[in-house]
Amino acid sequence: MPTAPHPATGAAAKRSPGRRGRLLTVGAGAAGLAVLLSACSGGGSDDGKGGSGTQAAAPARAEISVNLKGRQAAAGKPVTVTLAKGGLKEVSVTAAKGAALTGKVSSDGRTWTSKRVAAPGTAYQVKATTKEGGSATAAFTTAAAAKVNKLTLAPGKGTTVGVGQPLSIVFDNPVTDKADVERALKVSTSNDTVGSWGWIKDYSGRDRIDWRPKDYWRSGTQVRLKADLNGIDSGGGFFVRDYDTNFTIGAAQIVKVDLATKKLRLERDGKVVNTVPMSAGTPGGDKRSWGGTTVLMAKEGTIRMNSETVGLGDAYDKMVDHSMRLTWSGMYAHAAPWNAAYFGNANRSSGCIGMSDSNASWLYGQVRAGDPFEVTGPGHKGVPDAGNGYGAWNLSWAKWQDLSALD
Structure with a gap:
């Protein structure tokens, strides 16, 4: 059998170029293996001078x-x-x-x-x-809400309101977890006003919570509500968003209605601005006015008033100017020229506070939503519920605090 040429001889390299290529490939693989072994040997140390050493271990994965x-x-x-x-x-x-x-x-x-x-x-x-x-x-x-609870806030964001205006929230659906909801409602003021939340029933029958100060607001107070409700289950559905609103307290105005003298007086910053004759609700029946403190809810202008909508039969159905709403149940201050003979003399309205066109127009231009109307004197039918408009001021401070769901 012939002897194979030695791979190191030049003659063998010249006679078999394919063999030479395979030898070079093997040589490169051997060099790579040597580097790999060297890197894994762990024999060196990294002294900062170019020597090889161990690689830093990757951070352990937390569980x-x-x-x-x-x-x-x-x-x-x-x-x-x-x-x-x-x-x-x-x-x-x-x-x-x-x-x-x-x-x-x-x-x-x-x-x-x-x-x-x-x-x-x-x-x-x-x-x-x-x-x-x-x-x-x-x-x-998280799973989507099977039922969503929404709310209506008053007063409107960025508005200026009177000193009797509470911060009021009416919920679309029932609130059974009242404490959890109340904890999510944060009120802040520019002068650390003392106040409290109180849970009541709105005139519509829905759940409602109002925040009122211990006493009337101070003029100029800045008020902010942050309602971090997103994700809270009210018991009547989940809230799916947060709410953020603010408002400012305007001039310290109070409208004082005296059923005994049949006169209405506007006071601003403790001083009398004007006094006008009026005629309030007829004593002795369903046409009596509400007494106590109501709050101007809205200036509604010229509206249709129909006695049948407030349970008084067909006593009246007419367009009424300068209408200022005081309760949800239908008590207003407004122009009542048909009752001119009674202004300052007798209370003969169907429950509202009526004035001449000129006096009603004047008052309409002076007041704003949130101004208190304090009704005193004989012949009224008591005070409205807290949810019939903004009647929270007819409760003592202690009784109002008792309506909070929190200790």
């Missing part, structure tokens, strides 16, 4: 668990993130739209709990970092 999971997680609950081992450094829980839930780490460093609850129909991303340098992520989506 967390989140109380809400999957794509139909229960809304209305705080989010809790628990670390299996070590200590939490920072946790973020962010909704798809960018809103974040803030929270606090427990004293043992293992659990983070959000201050607010998870909103319905919302996708959340969770990221946690640990004191040891680890990190972890998670995600969940």
